[in-house]
Amino acid sequence: MGTYVALLRAVNLGLHGRVPMARLRELITGLGWGGARTYLQSGNAVFTSELADPGQVALQLRHALAADGIDTEVMVRTAEHLTALAADGHPLAAPGIEHPKLQVAFPLEPVAPERVQAMPIPGRETVAAAAGEVFLHYPDGVGRSKLTTAHLQRHLGTPVTCRNWKTVATLAEWC
Numbered sequence: 001m002g003t004y005v006a007l008l009r010a011v012n013l014g015l016h017g018r019v020p021m022a023r024l025r026e027l028i029t030g031l032g033w034g035g036a037r038t039y040l041q042s043g044n045a046v047f048t049s050e051l052a053d054p055g056q057v058a059l060q061l062r063h064a065l066a067a068d069g070i071d072t073e074v075m076v077r078t079a080e081h082l083t084a085l086a087a088d089g090h091p092l093a094a095p096g097i098e099h100p101k102l103q104v105a106f107p108l109e110p111v112a113p114e115r116v117q118a119m120p121i122p123g124r125e126t127v128a129a130a131a132g133e134v135f136l137h138y139p140d141g142v143g144r145s146k147l148t149t150a151h152l153q154r155h156l157g158t159p160v161t162c163r164n165w166k167t168v169a170t171l172a173e174w175c
Contacts, residue, residue, distance in 0.1 A: 001034075001048050003079035004057050005171050007106050008043025008065070009072050009161040010149075019043060019070055027064045039170055043072075044163070046079075046174045054078055073159045075106040079175030084131065086172030090165050091128045092137040101141060102165035105134035105149075109158040119155040122146035134160070 008024075010017055021038035028036040028047050036047040051057050058076040065072060077085075090102045113129035121127060125147045128135045134152065138145050152160045163171075 001050055002052065003035075003046065003048050003175050004054060005077045005079065005082050005175065006043075006045045006047070006058070006061055007075040007077070007161050007163065008045075009075065009108075009159055017070055017072055019065070021045075023068070027068060028061065031060055031064055037174060039167065039174070042163075042167075043161075044167060044171055046171060073108050073161070075108055075161055077106065081131070082168070083172045083175050085133065086169050088131065091130050091135050092126055093165070097137065097139075099166040099169075100164050101138045103136040103138065103142065103162045104165065104168050105136060105152050105156075105160040105162045107132075107134065107156060107158045107160045111156045111158060115156060119152075122151070136162070 008019065021041060024038055024043065024045055025036040028045060033047045033049040036045055038045045049057050054076040058074045061076070062074045065074065093102055110132055111129070111134065116127055116129035116134055119127065123146055124139050125145060126137045134156070136147065138147070149160055149162055
């Protein structure tokens with residue numbers, strides 16, 4: 001049995017893609033998976049499954065969500081991957097940088113580091129590719145940045161979902 005972290009893309013943003021976290025836990029339990037815990041209202045869940053392939057876990061959860069009226073991508077990472085990511089630390093962290101300004105973009109499909117390096121970066125933001133993820137630093141905050149999820153998806157060629165570093169660290173602790 002493996003422990004997994006599911007990151008849902010674009011849920012609970014205004015009236016779009018409303019998924020109560022209690023319902024997400026019910027869907028996970030309904031798939032026969034155990035120990036479902038959710039964090040915040042942005043579609044983060046940690047649970048166990050007998051499935052060995054994170055891609056199959058993502059596919060089954062996505063189908064369950066679609067049957068419940070929510071059509072969104074589901075990025076799944078193993079507990080081992082997420083805990084290693086958190087243990088290595090955010091590569092763009094420096095003293096005095098607040099966690100909301102540090103984000104991680106989790107791509108649906110693997111992205112080559114060369115593609116990340118070739119992506120145009122608007123403003124003062126910085127990016128780094130490591131461990132299959134895209135690390136972001138927003139020195140002026142995420143809200144006004146032009147380095148949006150849409151920008152990332154367009155240039156990386158795959159859907160992504162972003163989480164701030166505190167969320168990543170908390171999910172890793174739960175694993």
